[in-house]
Amino acid sequence: MIKPTMFWRVARKSLMHRKTSVLLSILSICVSITVLLGVEHIRLEAKNSFSKTVSGVDLIIGARGGEINLLLYSVFRIGNATNNLSWASYQTINNHKNVAWTIPLSLGDSHQGYRVVGTSDGFFKHFQYGNKQGLNFQSGGSFADVLDVVLGAEVAESLGYKLDEQLVLAHGISKQSFSLHDDMPFRVVGILEPTGTPVDQALYVSLAGIEAIHVGWQNGVKMPGKSVPLSSLAKGGLTPKSITAVMVGLRSKMATFQVQRTFNQFKPEPLTAILPGVTLSQLWQTMGVLENTLRLVSFLVLIASLLGLSAMLLASMRERTNELRVLRTIGANPIFIFGLIQAEALLITLSAIMLSIISMFGLITWGNTILGETFSMTLGFNFLRAESCELLGYVIVGAVLVSFVPGLSAYRSSLGKAGSA
Amino acid sequence: MTEISDQPALLLKNVRYSYQPEHAPVIDIPLWEVPTGTSIFLRGASGTGKSTLLNLLSGMLVTNEGNLSIAGIELSQLSARQRDRFRAQHIGVVFQQFNLIPYLSVMDNVLLAAQFGSRGSNDIRAKAEALFSQVNIHKDLYGQQAQSLSIGQQQRVAIVRALLNSPDILLVDEPTSALDEANRDAFMSLLLKIVKEEKASLVLVSHDTTLSRYFETTIELSAINCPHSSPQEQAAREGRL
Numbered sequence: 001m002i003k004p005t006m007f008w009r010v011a012r013k014s015l016m017h018r019k020t021s022v023l024l025s026i027l028s029i030c031v032s033i034t035v036l037l038g039v040e041h042i043r044l045e046a047k048n049s050f051s052k053t054v055s056g057v058d059l060i061i062g063a064r065g066g067e068i069n070l071l072l073y074s075v076f077r078i079g080n081a082t083n084n085l086s087w088a089s090y091q092t093i094n095n096h097k098n099v100a101w102t103i104p105l106s107l108g109d110s111h112q113g114y115r116v117v118g119t120s121d122g123f124f125k126h127f128q129y130g131n132k133q134g135l136n137f138q139s140g141g142s143f144a145d146v147l148d149v150v151l152g153a154e155v156a157e158s159l160g161y162k163l164d165e166q167l168v169l170a171h172g173i174s175k176q177s178f179s180l181h182d183d184m185p186f187r188v189v190g191i192l193e194p195t196g197t198p199v200d201q202a203l204y205v206s207l208a209g210i211e212a213i214h215v216g217w218q219n220g221v222k223m224p225g226k227s228v229p230l231s232s233l234a235k236g237g238l239t240p241k242s243i244t245a246v247m248v249g250l251r252s253k254m255a256t257f258q259v260q261r262t263f264n265q266f267k268p269e270p271l272t273a274i275l276p277g278v279t280l281s282q283l284w285q286t287m288g289v290l291e292n293t294l295r296l297v298s299f300l301v302l303i304a305s306l307l308g309l310s311a312m313l314l315a316s317m318r319e320r321t322n323e324l325r326v327l328r329t330i331g332a333n334p335i336f337i338f339g340l341i342q343a344e345a346l347l348i349t350l351s352a353i354m355l356s357i358i359s360m361f362g363l364i365t366w367g368n369t370i371l372g373e374t375f376s377m378t379l380g381f382n383f384l385r386a387e388s389c390e391l392l393g394y395v396i397v398g399a400v401l402v403s404f405v406p407g408l409s410a411y412r413s414s415l416g417k418a419g420s421a
Numbered sequence: 422m423t424e425i426s427d428q429p430a431l432l433l434k435n436v437r438y439s440y441q442p443e444h445a446p447v448i449d450i451p452l453w454e455v456p457t458g459t460s461i462f463l464r465g466a467s468g469t470g471k472s473t474l475l476n477l478l479s480g481m482l483v484t485n486e487g488n489l490s491i492a493g494i495e496l497s498q499l500s501a502r503q504r505d506r507f508r509a510q511h512i513g514v515v516f517q518q519f520n521l522i523p524y525l526s527v528m529d530n531v532l533l534a535a536q537f538g539s540r541g542s543n544d545i546r547a548k549a550e551a552l553f554s555q556v557n558i559h560k561d562l563y564g565q566q567a568q569s570l571s572i573g574q575q576q577r578v579a580i581v582r583a584l585l586n587s588p589d590i591l592l593v594d595e596p597t598s599a600l601d602e603a604n605r606d607a608f609m610s611l612l613l614k615i616v617k618e619e620k621a622s623l624v625l626v627s628h629d630t631t632l633s634r635y636f637e638t639t640i641e642l643s644a645i646n647c648p649h650s651s652p653q654e655q656a657a658r659e660g661r662l
Contacts, residue, residue: 331509
C-alpha cells in the first residue's frame, strides 16, 4: 500500500497548496499555545522565585498578629506591623539555647518610597535567598558607623547613588513625606548585588542609626529645639526600646517546632512565630484563584483556535471535492481520506507548536530585558518542563479530536457518490 | 498484475441501480458484454445515466441487483476495502477534467496511483517514464505541479496514471470536450494506440457522435440501458434469460 513518505508528502503538499488559510490557522494556534505556555511558565517561575525570597531563615518572630501579615511586612516589606516586640523579648530570643543567630528588623522609615530597614550586621552574614545564596556587596561593605547606610541594588540603580554620597531618610513610609530626618544625613558605605528579591528594594542602616534619627522625636513628630548633636550620642546610648520583627536561625532544624511553640506561648509578651516556608506557601495559595483564572482563559483561547482549525479544514472540503474524487478513483479507501485530513491537522498543530516554542524563546529574551530593568529578576528559558510538555500533549490530542469533524465529513462524502461529475 | 483469463473484460447481467430504493432505476441493463482487448465507444447524451454507469463500472457505486463482473471478478462480492483495492489494480479511469491531484508533481501523481495498486518498486518508475515518452510528456514536466499543466497535458498524464498498473479495463469519460479539434484528433489516436500496445480493454463514454469514427464498435447507451421499461417487459425479459 501507500508508503509513509508518500502519505506525508501528500499531506504536506496539500497544506502548501492552501498556504494562506493554513498559515493563518498555524498562527492562530501558535498564539494560543504561546499564551498557554507563557502563563504556565510565568506561573511556575513566579512561584519558584516567590518561594525563594527567603531561605535559611528558620523562624520569623514578631508581635502577636496574622501570620501572613508578619511575612508580608518582614520579608516583602508590604504593609505595616500592628505592634512591635520589646528589646527585652529580642534579647530572650537571641539568648535562647537553640538559636544560632538572629537578624533584628526595625521598619517604619523610608527614602524616596523605598523602605528603610534597621538591622544588624547579621543581616548581611546570615540572610539567604534562592538556593541558600548569601548576600554580597557589589561595592563597599557593611555599616560601621551610626549614620552609615547600605543600599539594595535596585535602590542604588534607580536613584543613582554611589559610595560616599549622602542621603536623608524620611519618617514614615509614604513617598511624599514631610517629616524628613534632614538633620542627620546618612553616608552610603555599601551597595548590595542584585538578588531579584525584595532585598534589592530597601536601604539598610544599623539599629543605632534608626534610634539616632528618632532622638528628640515624640509620637512621630520632631520636637523643635530637642534635636541632639550626633557627637553627644554615645554608641551605647542608642539601644532601641523595641524592634519590628526578628529573623531566627536555629542550631538544629529538629528544634524548629519546639522553638516556634516556645515563642508562640511566650509569657512576658504575646508573640507570633512563623516558619517562612510554610507561610509562603499559604500566601501563594491565596493567589490560587488568579492563577486558575489565567489558566482557564488560556485553555479557552486554545479551544477556540482548535475549533477554528476544524472549521478551516471543514470549509476546505468543498474546494477539495475533485481532489478527493481523484484519490478515490485511483484506489484510496475512505480510511486513507480520513487519515489524510487528520495528518494535515497534525502537521498544522506541530508547526504551531514549533513556532510557539521559538516565539517563547524570543519573548523571554525580550521580556527579560524589561524585567531585568524594572524588577531585577529574569525568567529562565526552561519553559519546556514536564508540565508544559503534558499541556502540549493535550494540544495534539485536542487537534486530533476536533479534526474528527472534517475527517468524518470527508470520509462520509467519499463513501457516497464520489464520482459524480 | 493483470490476470490472464478467458473472461470478458466486462460483463453485466440484469444490473439495476437507483439512488433511492423507492425511485425508478437510473440504470437497468439486461445484458452487456465487452470482450477482452476491445475498444468500445459508448455514446450517450447527458442525463441518460452515463456517470452512474461509470461509477458502477469503476466500483465506486455498488449495484442494487444483478451481476457486474470485471475480468471475471464479481464486484458486488467484494468488500468495500477489496473493491477500492481492486479498482486501484484493475481499473484505470480518465475523466473529462480534474484527473490529477493539483498540488502534487506529475511524477508523484502517477507514483501515488501505483502505490495504491501495490506497485511501488523501482521498475514502476521506469515504466512510468516509458509511458510518459509515449504520450509526449517531457522529462522536464515530471517535477512540475500537475495544476501548472495544460488540460491536454493533464489528460495525457492521466492516461499514463490509468495504464501504469496494467489495468484490465480503461474507462474514459468525455475526454475530448475540453480539447479543440486538432488536439482531439491527436488525443484519440494516441489513446487508441497506447491501449492497443498495453493490451487493455477500453470503454470510452461520450455524447459526441463524431468520435465514433475512431472506433470499430459504437454502442448507444440507450440500446443497452432501458431504465423505464414496464414491469411486463421486465418480466418477459427475465423469463427469457
